[in-house]
Amino acid sequence: MSALRTAWDSDLAYSFRRSPVAVVAAFVTLLLVLAAVFAPWVATTNPFDPASLNLMNGFSRPGEPNAFTGESFFLGTDDQGRDVFSTILYGMRISLFVGFMAVLFALVLGVFLGLLAGYVGGWTETIIMRVADVQLTFPSILVALLIFGVARGVIPIEHRDQMAIWVLIIAIGLSDWVQFARVVRGATLVEKNKEYVQAARLIGRKPMAIMLKHILPNVLSPVLVIATISLALAIIAEATLSFLGVGAPPTQPSLGTLIRIGQDFLFSGEWWILFFPAVTLLALALSVNLLGDWLRDALNPRLR
């Protein structure tokens, strides 16, 4: 209880309470995340179960009964007869999962390499930073294609539909770690000359312990900000890869895949297939971005 009390009284929480934008953004984010996590209970159907679909339900208008089956869906159905509302919830699960995991992957990799580069220096630093340069060169589309290709050769056929998700995570994570590494390296370069680090070194602590126990906590603020914004970017990157044809599988559409499918129906008048997923993505990414924005200002002591 006292921990909660402390958290509530902290500067961060104070700044949060004072920012209506942050409060609304956090509320929307929480709502969407919960809806995604509890999708099987919130959704009216399971669009990922192919046996339950009826193609004749396809293109039902929102709230109107289908001309063939008479069924009605309040956000309409897509081209496969999937309920758009349920598909958005399930799709958001995929998008959030891909986003979280990709950012986590990029964060762990980037922070570790950044610490190493900044603290150890020398050849280690050179190699890491030049590998980062190589990484920047490759459009994530090509990274995704490569990993898809390799994965197809390695993964047994029955796990292929799961494969696409992991390929996306790795492809997005790989194109994202560089910025973590750069920021952490920069911050580490500053921190490592400070007295507390020199003191730790003098008393004989191991480099790994110094990096993780002493330096890491002091470079975490910018990492947190980047991670928040990266989450929004990763969710959008997934949509973009989907547009280029290497996204989530069509049987398990993510929010991005739904938008890619939906944009095919923009001219034909079935606006709801694009509109609702796009609005959901916008709400999700915008709230996460707003939170990131607030966090950036709140964690920057020089701006208070």
Next chain:
Amino acid sequence: MKLVLTAALLAAALPAAAADLRFAATSDPNTLDPNAGNSAPVFSLLGNVYEGLVRRDREMTIEPALAEAWEPLEDGDGWRFRLRQGVKFHGGQDFTAEDVIFSYERASSEQSDTSSWFAGVTSVEAIDDYTVEIRTEAPNPIFVDGIANWMMMDSGWAAENGAERPNIEQGNFATLNTNGTGPYMVTERQPGLKTVLTAFDGWWGEDRGNVTTATFTPVQNSATAVAALLSGELDLIEPVPVQDAERVDATDGVNVIRGIEARVIMLGFPHDKDTLLTGGENPFKDVRVREAVAHAINVPAILQTVMRGSAEPTGQLVSATTRGYTSGIEQRAYDPDRARELLAEAGYPDGFAFSFKCTNDRYLNDEAVCTAINAMLAQVGLKPAFETVPVANYWPALRADEHDMYLLGWSPGTFDAEHPIRFLVSTPNEEKLLGSWNFGGYSSPRIDQLLPGIQSEIDEEARQIMLDEVANIVADDVAYVPLYIQPLIWGVRDGAEVIQRPDNFLNIRWINLPE
């Protein structure tokens, strides 16, 4: 890299209602060399520039072009062509028998991608300047149908520019430049960006509309193309995505022209392997399992929703517009109960797992169609491991036998029912170029036995009897599950008169644009 012919060639006066056509399609021809590419985009564009001895009319029937007439040789093993006189190439050279001999050597050379058209040809001889005899190993009733895309090139021009042979890998003068006898000449070529065709005044024919210049732009994203058509930046686009057809048609100022392509979309099976990719024995060897798949798929529903009523169902490998079509073979009806029954009879009451591969960038709405099929297969208890891949990865995987069930579209190049028999159902035989697209390894001794007869029987009726027998075997064996015939949907500016053929070639000379 641009090439612009001299202004003198362009400045010629043209009929009164001269019009400029701006059109777009999804893919750019990868070459302007008629022997370096054997694909629809290449022949569609070059068909306006080069001409063959024969050509297809509006109904796909063979008609005279640079040959005025032809007849079988006295012994039956070949054909005699009488060439049209007074025909000029765009560069001013006369068209003679010498050019036919040269074009044969060029098109059948080992560097050419069209050499298989001349597989049975033993010699091509000029009897005089305007008579050519083409000898074949055996009588060949469809030889003439097979050479409608064999285009005549001027021998002198090719020699002057070092383009006597096509060069697929390095390219040469003929990759970017043309010199045909056709109604239009290429006056500007920027590969991948823009190709401009201008009417050729010295053309021998008369059947030409009012298009004097035609600008072709490849636009890959069909939504972008639709937007450009709606906003009036283009006069003709192909294809209009099936879902947009209705809306485009209803918009003022634009129209939709629909037709049926000769391309049949079907499902293929693994016939000759013992284990599936997912492990376990291969149930598709049992005809009841294949039949169950056919009954499991609700083709009418796919056509109704995903294809928006634009395509026609089919029960065989060719469409009704194809020569040698067999009437009376219907598609197996959608009957999920029957499918489950058949599966149970075959010993798979609970279904089984297998890989189901599809393209996602090759055929109209291929991914959506396959997603729907995947659901339908699941509904009768099957457990497909469904995967869509870009076509660049698709064919290599099929050739490497990394497939169980798969999607395939086939358009018969000769517009004869013999074509899919040769490529899709003959027992694979590399040397004879048989069954080269029969990825599943389907094999029927009776069909293999009938094929040579089909290829050499001159008598139409006797030939049709053999074709009918093959079509029935293929249907009874459920060698493939034919689904539907792909539609052709073009979008045009209001008032434009356009002729659409099942081969999806765009003949500019048949287009009339309003003022």
Next chain:
Amino acid sequence: MLAYIIRRVFQSIIVLLAVGLVAFSMFRFVGDPIEQLLGQERTVQDVERLREALGLNDPFPVQYAKFLGRAATGDFGISYRQSRPVAEIIAERAPATLELAFVSGVLALGFGIGLGVFTAIRRDGWAANIIMSASLIGVSLPTFLIGILLIYLFGVQLRWLPTFGRGDVVDLGWWTTGFLTSSGLKSLILPSITLGLFQMTLIMRLVRSEMLEVLRQDYIRFARARGLSAKAVNFRHALKNTMIPVITVTGLQLGAIIAFAIITETVFQWPGVGLLFINAVQFVDIPVMAAYLMLISVMFVMINLLVDILYVWVDPRLRIDGRHS
């Protein structure tokens, strides 16, 4: 300093070699180029002959070595798809991408700095807050969707602007420009907004936070105390001092604009190198993919090098702090 630069150039070359090696090892996963070069009536002999002629039977290190050998002399090989020299194709396509990137960059920089300064000065004003939040919408939707929506609104519904392509271009011999015709200029509007939106938001935020920081520095306070006008303080003193990080980030972002113009070019059918690259992936045009990646690497490596040198020059302690990426 010189030693540092030499060392960096040397490292950069190794980076380029590594990029090439990675690139070549991945090409075979993209697909088989033969499939789309030959028609459905191909023979086995055709396939074998072409495979041999294109050197596809060589193991990838050999293909890579051959590529390097030729690339060293400026020869990037012959495009499989177009059967002509890759260097020629890229030279033909580069102006389109560079002009688009230039206009996007100018838009991003102009609006980014302007709005950034405004939101910093009016930190707590309602207008600034609305701008700050609204600018996030642009980075909360995928680029392709923004492009398609712009096309739908301004191209199809309102019919004000062209929906695809570059319009009429003027050929200057070695360069084609869309700046000299009205259709060329109109064609630039939608794609450059689509491409520049992300960078604009980024620059605006950067300028704002740098400004906020500078504005609370002592010398600014003194300047104010000395009675200098707000305008003079804000622009002559504060803005000037925010410029170095802005310039470096913009430099890095210029690379990103060019490298990631792929999506915008695909949506708008913009005839630049990004579209060329996407087509090359589709048709497994290995020489084009290789050359494109090498060019992008050279660009990134050079920009990185310049940025790092700039930092050393500005701050001799080599203190490279947060690059605001």
